[in-house]
Amino acid sequence: MKSTMIGNGIAAALLCGASLPAAAGTVAITNAEIHTLGRAGVVAHGTIVIRDHRIDAIGEAVQPPAGARVIDAAGKPVTPGLFDAYTSLGLKEVDAVEESNDAAPSKPRYSAALDAADAFNPRSTLIPVTRVEGITRAATAPEAGESLIAGQGAVVSLGSLSNWLVKPKAAMYAQAGESGAKLAGGSRSAAWAELREAFDEVRHAGMPRLSPDHPSLLGPLDVEALKPVLSGDEPLVLYVNRASDILAALKFAEDENLHLVVRGGAEAWMVAPQLAERQVPVILDPRLDLPQRFEILAARPDAATLLQKAGVLLAIAMDDEFNTHNARNLRQLAGNAVAQGLDKEAALAAVTLNPARIYGVDGTLGSLEPGKIADLVLWDGDPLETTSFPKVVFIDGQEVPATTRQTELRDRYLQRLHLGPYAAGK
């Protein structure tokens, strides 16, 4: 009975949240260790003021404005909201329930034209589960499916049912390497030829085809979608891992004049100087240290440290099938990178500011600086630690409800089985 009431209460709260104008008001978090990820670095003992949607002030001498809601951080850390650089949040509820999974078509008629934003469901049960753990923004993207070019991703907010679309068409996603070779008929050469041909079709769109009998790779909508990629306005996030594949990708991007981002990058540490020189960022999963595929034979646990030291712009995100349901484990990945030598602030940047930079939204997101959007998390301990958890999460200056489908399940069975707060004697 109690849980039903809780459920209704939350539904009502969500409805109100959706219809209310942004009356967030003014909030001051005092007595905090503020990891700004901005020019101010770490403010060891300061106050951060949120006014409506934005960060108003940060500093040791900042005073809470009159009438502000004051949250005493008691010395605990505050960080920017975490930003997942690669996930399919909002695109699926249950992987193996096809009807609920829009991450990739099994029989694609389109490739580049597929747009994650068309399928995004801001009411997905996964979104509250993810944001209560401090993740506030995500690049939600099609999964690498049955097509070399998977389609377009969007930067989304995890804190709004109406204004969730932060940046549409934030990047185009594609794959080369082993999986790309397989799709292209069984060789890497075939995959690169196919990718080259696709961009040729975009370049020659509207012109008579040289060999009309040769079937087109792309439909008209795919061609349109690839135009901003060919012009360099939209980044191409390419899944490649083997050092030689990454070098081939660099050459491909140079030949086609593309704005390249490497995802995967298990062997990127071996070609780090070239990536740094060309300013190509890497989205890496620092847990992957096993030769699970021939393309990642040289994967090693300190790859993030090596990339960082070489000056590569590094983002950390999961590179396995749990990158959506367990996007919440982003900070555990960052913590593991720190255990392997990565500087702690660099690890935080890899899950906050750097993804924002990769997707071109760092003007408003990714760090705590006056004027930026107020996405931030007050933690109950070291944000990268397994035992820590957010005390409060703000997205767009609004406090996020602490309830999720999972907390409701938990509370129902704690009560039924008389555990925790419902245990006898408590």
Added chain:
Amino acid sequence: MRRQLCAAALAALLAACGGQQQDQGQREPYASTYAPPAAPAVLIRHATVLTGTGSRLDDGDVLLEDHRIAKVGKDLPAPSDAVVVDAQGRWVTPGIIDPHSHLGVYASPEVWALSDGNEATSPTTPNVWSEHSIWPQDPGFEQARRGGVTSMLILPGSANLIGGRGTLVKNVPATTYQEMKFPGAPQVLKMACGENPKRVYGLEQHRFPSTWMGDVAGYREAFAKAAEYKKKRDAARGKDAKGEPPDRDLGLDTLADVLDGKILVQMHCYRADQMATMLDVAQEFHFKIAAFHHAVEAYKVAPLLKASGTCAVMWADWWGFKMEAFDGIRENIAMVDAAGACATVHSDDPIGIQRLNQEAGKAMAAGWRAGIDIPRERAIRWITANPARLLGVADRVGTLEHGKDADVVVWNTDPFSVYARADLVYVDGVLRFDRANPPAQPDSDFKLGLLGQREEMP
């Protein structure tokens, strides 16, 4: 020193001879050939010791001698010739035991040639043994060792209702699986509930079973046959043998051994209602289910698990990848534990196995937030003593107690921390990993020359 080494070697040899290798020429087929090499005594001093029995000892010492835990206490005197490890500021735990791994049977690299975990040609294959599929060169073993894992259960996959026998191994470098096999550990039988068998057979092959009720009928038919087989087998045994023994059937041998209690059932099962159904199947045919694996909804039936003495083998947070995993919650492990049932953490994954300590840490903290008080000395049991119990080796491993195998990890810090790393890993008192002195070469043959560490060409 040398004399002691020789004595230890001799003892190990005698132990091996006195155990399964009764006669050099007549070794029991498939028996373990593992015998730890000689090792000096080790005294670990001034550590925070989580014993696995539920106790925590600050500024404690642990003495390893003759492959066994000799003593745990304070200010232990160092035997002459013992290696003394100053563990001031460091933590000591029993070696981690993963009760659910597919290392070696789904090895890295994950190519078809090394994909030997599911005999998915029939829904009922109690005749197969996962140990026969183990590729000891799987690089996953040494990475797991770096994560403090000293034993693991290698299971067949979950495509089948009855997937075959599984085997416990010690995580030591080996060229043959027999050199890893945990001496004297009972074998287990892998069974699977739910979506996997009905998907693999019903959905993909249009054959039986295609429903959960079909799954249940499959287990019942198999055990009904096994009961008949066992009756004939029992009748033909012993002094008052009556009748002929049945024609030997490898699958029914396995199931009859389950009915005899010699083989422990490890059952892949996600949903609460399906666990309850399986406890009834077990009751009908008079066998016991040692543990439900994955057990994403174990929290819903924790009292039932407590009553039946069945452990739950769980992930800290995997959920949602299948319908039967949709109700997974972070508090599952803590709630099962708080309800008085046997809770354990598993990996089922070559990456996850490297940080089971962190997974336990996440589960412990989720419990705290739910108002369940779980001290670290209790949570460590989820990855040590409790898996030892469900594997039938609680008298050998899982705690730091006198006489137990000296499977011990020295951690640089609180083992539940994301920053924790195993500094020293001992298996049967033998130092198998030393972070300060990593081996010059990888243990796995496969990794030789592949590391990309040395790039000598321009």
